[in-house]
Amino acid sequence: MKIGISCHHTYGGSGAVATELGKALAARGHVVHFINRSAPFRLGSFTENIYYHEVEAMHYPLFECPFYSLALASKIAEVAMFEKLDIVHAHYAIPHAMSAMLARQMVEDRCRESSCFRIATTLHGTDITVVGADASMQGAVRLAINKSDGVTTVSEYLKRETERLFEPRVPIEVIANFVDTREFQRQSGLERLERQLGLRGEKICIHLSNFRPVKRIGDVLSTFSRVLERVPATLLMVGDGPERSEAEVWVREHGIAGHVRFLGKIDDIVPLLSLADVMLMPSNAESFGLAALEAMACGVPVVVTDAGGFPEFVEHGRHGYLVAPGEVEEMARCCLELLLDDEQHRRMAEACIRQAERYRTSVLVEQYEDFYERLLAGR
Ligand code: GMT
Structure with missing residues (x-):
């Protein structure tokens, strides 16, 4: 599969999960395109099957702040068209799933193709419990969830919270966090x-x-x-x-x-x-x-x-x-x-x-692959 991943590049769990997922998918032969403001903190140096596309939002004196979500949407659309992405996996409803949604409309507008990429959204927590709970963001988060082709949460707890706060129209699947147990092992000689x-x-x-x-x-x-x-x-x-x-x-x-x-x-x-x-x-x-x-x-x-x-x-x-x-x-x-x-x-x-x-990378990455395949089957 050709998979685009958009996540927060900063020091935090969602960026770590998105990056480790991309690395594991690439190791299993998929082609992964990270589309981000900066390289995610765990990406490291060049790895086969992994590409990174930087999103730069335009600065213009009239704008009080750069429109990052729009720049991200344009970049996702560009990468999706030229690299023929099957899936765009957004980590966080906002802005990533929202931008992916907009990107799909841009691609459809240019290509008039019905076989456009599918949007997979993973909710990580603060996008629901903190950001999403804020009245100013609620409508955007709900739309991003409902317009995704598939949504996962990282725990049963977050699934319950998402259903309680947003009453989504789409089913929510749980795919837990994972750890690379070949790397995360107790070291000696320290x-x-x-x-x-x-x-x-x-x-x-x-x-x-x-x-x-x-x-x-x-x-x-x-x-x-x-x-x-x-x-x-x-x-x-x-x-x-x-x-x-x-x-x-x-x-x-x-x-x-x-x-x-x-x-x-x-x-x-x-x-x-x-x-x-x-x-x-x-x-x-x-x-x-x-x-x-x-x-x-x-x-x-x-x-x-x-x-x-x-x-x-x-x-x-x-x-x-x-x-x-x-x-x-x-x-x-x-x-x-x-x-x-x-x-x-x-x-x-x-x-x-x-x-x-029980939470090693290979087990959970297979669950993500299965999830993507089901999204593609519904295309
Ligand atoms: O709070 C953090 O540590 C950062 C935050 C994020 O959005 O990056 O982490 C969230 O996602 C992680 C990966 O799914 C989860 O393991 C963390 O529990 C979650 N943080 C909270 O729910 C507060």
Whole structure:
């Protein structure tokens, strides 16, 4: 198949999923065209069967801001016509599915072909629960969903939320997040990295996110400071975003700055995950929670919230713990239970690796291929 993919290129789960999907499809012989504002952060160097088309929105003094969605639509139409795309896979209803919709009209207008590309849309979470829930965007999100030929969500939770908020006319399928378990494996021999981070054999907690309010960064820090009262530990904070500065101030004011490393955005997270004993993700709700799955693949048990998509792949007491959002005392208790009992930790780490195998790339990519084939059969 010839597949166009449009996604957010920035540091985040939806871009990671879209890019890993494109790479896996290309490895299976499909031709993949990324159509984006910038190269997605996990794309890497040239790979056979993968092409990248940059979208540049025109700047003109009369416009207060460039019309990116329109430029994206024109670029999708251009690539679709010249490369004869079968599918355009939009990750996020807006702007990507919306632009794909417009692009199809542009192609139909030029070619008068009925065998135009099919639009597959994957909803990732914030497009529904945050952006889509905003009145100014609701109509656009609903239209983008209803005009797609097929729609997937990354969890049953997100499917329920989409149906509750938008009452879509099209059926919604669930295709979960996935992880490349050949790449996401616990590494050893990381003494140099440990030295660089100033680690001395203490327990390691890790958090990875875009530091947005939904991630409850304050709860990560409060939980960790309680853990620190009982065991020597260091917290690795990976990623960046609006709550980072406040978090840095908080650790200084609470006298624990020496135990927390703010590492910023890092692309290759496997070495860092390989140092960790527990991952903390106390989000209000994650539609899936890809970072937790990637941690599990590296043998890191997780302490996450009993909300959103987490309960669909994290079993309480087997892969870590599920705790109600905001319950920092309980989160700290769960972390300590893990960190103070080596035998339990070993059992959970092994169970995490086995669970991540069930979400390995090849399994989920086959589901996407099957989904595309059904869309094409309906053409
Ligand atoms: O919140 C993030 O981490 C970024 C966000 C995005 O849109 O890139 O991630 C969303 O999509 C991921 C991939 O499907 C999911 O694993 C995340 O749970 C989801 N984030 C939220 O629902 C908050």
